[in-house]
Amino acid sequence: MIGKVWATMLIASFLCALINNKINELGNAILEGTDQAINIILMTSGAIIFWSGMMKIAQDSGFTGAISRLLFPILQVLFPNCAKKQNILNPICINLVSNIMGLSNAATPSGIKAMKEMKKEKLLSANTLVFLIMNMSCVQIAPTFLVALRKNFGSNKPYEILPKMWATSIIFLLTGILLIKIFKKNKIDRQ
Amino acid sequence: MMIENIGTFSAPTLIVIILIFAIKSKINIFDSFIKGAKEGLECMLSILPAIIALITAVTMFKFSGTLEIIIKLLNPIFSFLKFPKECIPLLIMKPISGSGSNAILSSIFESYGPDSYVGKLSSIISGSSEAIFYIVSTYCGAIKFKETKNIIFFALISFITSVLFALFIC
Incomplete structure (x- = not known):
C-alpha cells in the first residue's frame, strides 16, 4: 500500500514539476528532504530512547501488569463471548497496555497472538473488529515522538495538546465500537 | 488552563509512579532502563530508512507544486466545514502510514509552528489514531x-x- 502511494507521489511530483517548470526546485527538494529526515530523527531520538528505557522499567517492575488487571473488567464487557477465555484475553491485555504506554514494539507480537487465538477458537468477526478498532484508536499516555517533534519545532508547551488528543482518541474508539455493535450484531457467530 | 496543565503534568507524574513501582519490586532499575533504551535506539534506526524515503517524497511533493493542486481541488469540501486547508495532506496520509503522516506533520510544524491553530489541530489528528491500513x-x-472491507x-x-x-474542540 505505502509503496504504491510513495511511488505515485514521486512520479506525480516529477510530472507536476515538468508542467510548472520547477525541475530545479525538485532537485533541491531531494537534498533538502533527506537532510530534514536526518534532522527529525536526531531531534526525536533522545526522547524516544529515554521513554523506551522508562517503559522497560514499567514492564520489568510489574507496573504494566497492574494496569492490565485494571483493564480486565472492561475487556469482559467488550468481548462478551471471550469472557472466560484467558488465552485470548491475556494477549489482548498485553497488546492494549503496550499501546497505551507507547511500546509499539511489544504491541504488535501480542496483537498477532490474540488474532491467532481468536481464529483457533472460531471467535473471529465482531470480536476481531472491536480488537482492531482498539488498536487503531490507541490512546497513548506519553506520545514521545509527537511531543519531541513539537518541542524541537519551538513549542512552548509541547504537552499541551495531550488531553484533547486523548479525548479525540476516545471518540474514535467509541464511534468504532458503536458502529460494530449496530451493524455486526447478528453476524457474530457466522465464522 | 487547568486542562492544559494536565498534559504538562502527565509525563513527570508517570515517571514518578513507574519509579515507585520499580523501587517496591526491587528490580535492577538502571539495567532495565539501559536495556529498554537500547531497544528504543534500535527502533529509531529501523525506522530511519522509511523516514528518509517518505520525508523526501513529501518535500518533493511540496516543492513541485503538486500539493497545491491537490489542496485546491479538495478545498471546496473542507472550507465548508471550516477545516484548515493546511491539514488536508495530513488527513489523507494519516490512515495510510504513520511515518508518512509524521513527515507531513513535521513539514506543517516547520511552516506554521506547533503552537499555531493549524499546528495544534495537526498534532491532535496525528496523535489520536494509528495508521488504519497498516x-x-x-x-x-x-x-x-x-473480511477486511467492513x-x-x-x-x-470513526476516523472522520x-x-x-478535534476540529470542534481545538
Whole structure:
C-alpha cells in the first residue's frame, strides 16, 4: 500500500514539476528532504530512547501488569463471548497496555497472538473488529515522538495538546465500537 | 488552563509512579532502563530508512507544486466545514502510514509552528489514531483474515468522526 502511494507521489511530483517548470526546485527538494529526515530523527531520538528505557522499567517492575488487571473488567464487557477465555484475553491485555504506554514494539507480537487465538477458537468477526478498532484508536499516555517533534519545532508547551488528543482518541474508539455493535450484531457467530 | 496543565503534568507524574513501582519490586532499575533504551535506539534506526524515503517524497511533493493542486481541488469540501486547508495532506496520509503522516506533520510544524491553530489541530489528528491500513494489513495478514472491507469502512467513519470532534474542540 505505502509503496504504491510513495511511488505515485514521486512520479506525480516529477510530472507536476515538468508542467510548472520547477525541475530545479525538485532537485533541491531531494537534498533538502533527506537532510530534514536526518534532522527529525536526531531531534526525536533522545526522547524516544529515554521513554523506551522508562517503559522497560514499567514492564520489568510489574507496573504494566497492574494496569492490565485494571483493564480486565472492561475487556469482559467488550468481548462478551471471550469472557472466560484467558488465552485470548491475556494477549489482548498485553497488546492494549503496550499501546497505551507507547511500546509499539511489544504491541504488535501480542496483537498477532490474540488474532491467532481468536481464529483457533472460531471467535473471529465482531470480536476481531472491536480488537482492531482498539488498536487503531490507541490512546497513548506519553506520545514521545509527537511531543519531541513539537518541542524541537519551538513549542512552548509541547504537552499541551495531550488531553484533547486523548479525548479525540476516545471518540474514535467509541464511534468504532458503536458502529460494530449496530451493524455486526447478528453476524457474530457466522465464522 | 487547568486542562492544559494536565498534559504538562502527565509525563513527570508517570515517571514518578513507574519509579515507585520499580523501587517496591526491587528490580535492577538502571539495567532495565539501559536495556529498554537500547531497544528504543534500535527502533529509531529501523525506522530511519522509511523516514528518509517518505520525508523526501513529501518535500518533493511540496516543492513541485503538486500539493497545491491537490489542496485546491479538495478545498471546496473542507472550507465548508471550516477545516484548515493546511491539514488536508495530513488527513489523507494519516490512515495510510504513520511515518508518512509524521513527515507531513513535521513539514506543517516547520511552516506554521506547533503552537499555531493549524499546528495544534495537526498534532491532535496525528496523535489520536494509528495508521488504519497498516494495522489491517499486519493483523489481518498474519491470520489471513479476509473480511477486511467492513473494518476499513468502520475505521474510516470513526476516523472522520474523530477529526470532526478535534476540529470542534481545538
